[in-house]
Amino acid sequence: MGLKRATTSLEQVIEKAGGCAVVDGGFATQLERHGAAINDPLWSALCLIKDPHLIEQVHLEYLEAGADILVTSSYQATIPGFLSKGLSINEGESLLMKSVKLAVEARDSFWDAMEATPEHGYNRALVAASIGSYGAYLADGSEYSGCYGPDVTLDNLKDFHRRRLQILVEAGSDLLAFETIPNKLEAQACIELLEEEDVNIPSWICFSSVDGENAPSGESFEECLDMINKSDKVHAVGINCAPPHFTEMLICKFKKLTDKAIVVYPNSGEIWDGRAKRWLPSKCFDDDNFEYFARRWRDSGASLIGGCCRTTPSTIAAISKAVKENP
Numbered sequence: 110m111g112l113k114r115a116t117t118s119l120e121q122v123i124e125k126a127g128g129c130a131v132v133d134g135g136f137a138t139q140l141e142r143h144g145a146a147i148n149d150p151l152w153s154a155l156c157l158i159k160d161p162h163l164i165e166q167v168h169l170e171y172l173e174a175g176a177d178i179l180v181t182s183s184y185q186a187t188i189p190g191f192l193s194k195g196l197s198i199n200e201g202e203s204l205l206m207k208s209v210k211l212a213v214e215a216r217d218s219f220w221d222a223m224e225a226t227p228e229h230g231y232n233r234a235l236v237a238a239s240i241g242s243y244g245a246y247l248a249d250g251s252e253y254s255g256c257y258g259p260d261v262t263l264d265n266l267k268d269f270h271r272r273r274l275q276i277l278v279e280a281g282s283d284l285l286a287f288e289t290i291p292n293k294l295e296a297q298a299c300i301e302l303l304e305e306e307d308v309n310i311p312s313w314i315c316f317s318s319v320d321g322e323n324a325p326s327g328e329s330f331e332e333c334l335d336m337i338n339k340s341d342k343v344h345a346v347g348i349n350c351a352p353p354h355f356t357e358m359l360i361c362k363f364k365k366l367t368d369k370a371i372v373v374y375p376n377s378g379e380i381w382d383g384r385a386k387r388w389l390p391s392k393c394f395d396d397d398n399f400e401y402f403a404r405r406w407r408d409s410g411a412s413l414i415g416g417c418c419r420t421t422p423s424t425i426a427a428i429s430k431a432v433k434e435n436p
């Protein structure tokens with residue numbers, strides 16, 4: 110599944126970016142800054158139904174900020190999620206496709222404009238299809254706990270992810286971004302699915318972390334990465350939507366555990382209240398902190414760096430400046 114030509118493109122984009130490519134920032138965050146109301150079980154995926162133009166606009170804003178990789182709006186977009194809104198399977202599948210098309214269109218129109226601009230300094234971005242964890246779909250904050258209960262099996266998780274993954278690949282994404290994976294079982298489901306579906310575009314698997322040491326389930330990253338290392342379908346592994354204070358420590362840990370590329374895109378440091386569906390203030394990084402630490406993260410061995418929730422295009426501009434202008 111997927112076009113063979115894309116298999117090396119993640120490595121190429123890293124190389125073209127000078128050894129460290131920039132991932133975009135908080136997607137839902139930027140939708141909200143434009144006024145989108147997403148306090149809903151579908152969260153940012155609600156905009157696929159209500160305001161697709163805004164999705165394209167946010168992608169363009171991250172491209173302008175210097176993102177080499179755009180992550181699609183499909184984090185919390187799932188067929189069961191759309192069904193529970195009263196949509197049909199066909200409509201749900203079309204919305205998933207649309208999440209890729211919107212990012213591809215933004216990337217292509219931005220790149221056409223840049224190619225006509227002398228000395229623009231941008232790279233042609235890749236489109237990474239977001240595959241949010243099962244916990245994201247549950248919409249109860251369990252992507253930060255990994256507690257799916259005793260009834261959720263490996264097969265349940267594979268069934269949950271399978272159709273969305275097929276659609277996102279078929280829609281023409283350049284890579285797959287598994288995001289906020291909170292436990293080993295779900296990472297195993299992702300790996301087995303990549304194999305079973307014979308996915309030929311690259312993918313990364315990002316875990317969340319709440320203690321800066323382990324996966325949220327309490328399972329060690331040693332055991333998670335041991336398993337991931339055996340899969341050649343996974344090109345990069347890392348952490349997203351964890352506090353930035355943990356990032357350097359986790360890069361150093363991951364460096365010892367894998368030869369795969371390391372991807373980090375932390376949130377601002379604020380804490381998600383899954384029940385109230387809002388961010389609680391906590392020790393935070395501002396854009397200057399991101400600029401300073403992004404360089405350290407790169408020097409510690411990360412080759413894909415961006416931001417997650419509560420980061421914005423100005424954060425990504427700061428990261429881009431840090432990692433590209435300071436070799």
Ligand SMILES: C[S+](C)CC[C@H](N)C(=O)O
Pocket residue numbers: 149150152185244245246247248249250252289350381383386418
């Ligand atoms: C990355 S979290 C902030 C996304 C929202 C969460 N899955 C929820 O619906 O509560």
Ligand SMILES: N[C@@H](CCS)C(=O)O
Pocket residue numbers: 134135136137138153180181184239288289350417418
């Ligand atoms: N790609 C998603 C991740 C949420 S944790 C977003 O930025 O909204």
Ligand SMILES: [Zn+2]
Pocket residue numbers: 349350376417418
């Ligand atoms: Zn996030």
